[in-house]
Amino acid sequence: MEFCLQVEMSLRMLKAGKHVLQEKPAAADVTEAKTALTSYESLSAHLPHQPIWAVAENYRFEPAFVECKKLMNEIGDMMNVQVIVEGSMNNSNPYFSSSWRRNFTGGFILDMGVHFIAGLRMVVGCEVTTVSAITSHVDVTLPPPDNISALFQLENGCAGVFVMVVSSKSPKILWRVVGSKGTLQVDRGNKDGRHGYMVSHYKADGHCQSSFYPFSGVNEELKAFVHDISKANLQDGCSYEAEPRSSYSEGARDVAVLEAMLESGLKNGAQVNVKKF
Template sequence: MQVEMSLRLLKAGKHVLQEKPAAASISEAETALSHYNSICASIPGQPIWAVAENYRFEPAFVECKKLMEEIGDMMSIQVIVEGSMNSSNPYFSSSWRRNFTGGFILDMGVHFIAGLRMLVGCEIASVSAITSHVDTMLPPPDNISSVFQLENGCSGVFVMVVSTRAPKIFWRVVGLKGTLQLERANKEGSHGYQVSFHGADGQCKSSFYPFSGVTEELKTFIHDISQATLKKGSSYEAETRLSFVEGARDVAVLDAMLESGIRQGALVQVKKF
């Protein structure tokens, strides 16, 4: 009910920060954006519609985006997600996650696509995917293996298993001058990301960044609504990392992968926003 409730609040002139995913499907996102644009056209100051995608605010991703310039031209990308969504996970029993196409693949997956898109700084143009349903305790599908191509021509793989006995999550980008890897990790009881950079000199530099994306996204939203209030009556450009459009683009990639899976691996173009 997020999208419907968000639009009602926006129509009433309220700024909104909703949870991800931005929408349950690409068609819902398109319709929602059309309504939002109509609302903005009729309300001075334009209410802000933000999506709480904390991965775009995690310090590890912010730093890695800067390091991407040092690896040179991208040659290959890997995103491997081996999750731990089982009956002991507090999100496991959420009924709504079982009642829309994609289930946990879409709900969890938007995080990993957001991280991928932020790192490479380029949109995903097309995908080809195979999906399967193995663990009947989970909604279908619970496994996806996809090949994707960026608009700049570079290709990569996105592999996601919803539930495994040995969870592992990482993004790896191989460039002409170096390799960058960002992996979920735990250091001295603190959960976060381990960033490894292998440069042209053969040396490896490694840093650990604790989770703080949720705090940072909330700070940013508060700053945005404060500025929008001060500049009431004139348009204010809110932080794009929080925008509904960015959230919709994450959904578009997974929507295309899920469609390809249904079509037995057919090549699917990702919807542009």
């Protein structure tokens, strides 16, 4: 099987015994991800220890999502989840002309979308099992599709919506979880000139407690990777359990959710099961 460039390069370095922190998305599709994982797992038969393969998904390290996950226990039973993404991918964006980002099936929906699915999965703490989506292609300067509206169900039975507009004139990004005892919301924005996320906890008594967390996910994921390498080197000859938030499997699960949504879009909204790892 021919891999996309970042997966191919990662496997080459892993086979040479090097630890790898790969750019997201983990793969172009689920088939590629599963084949890559099989190749990776077979390395232990040829190397003294299995090198670390991490995916650079900074959203799982953003303090806002870490805090939101902690607060989930305070809002009771999940009743509904909403993820609204109105992006700003246009010719003024430095990533707009990146050819490799356009080469994925799903274009920027896949490339950008893995971040927002990672945030969703991080907060709710369970997997998406089924999806039903409608997609469209409006802005012809962007690869198709550039809009997606999906209904999804979590393994705990709770339902939610995922709406993503790749290029909007009024960008807005939020995650909202409605519970039986309160609501949690994460909004992307800025405060005092700093970009980051506002976490709002709406309590049962009507009061709202909000805290702002500046962006630091990239720094935190890099710290975790360096820490893992240091620990792995100290345990030379033995396998080391690396930070699970960076694992290739976690990145692949993000891809699986979006692939199911894109497949459903091609089938005019038919329900599609998310493939498991």
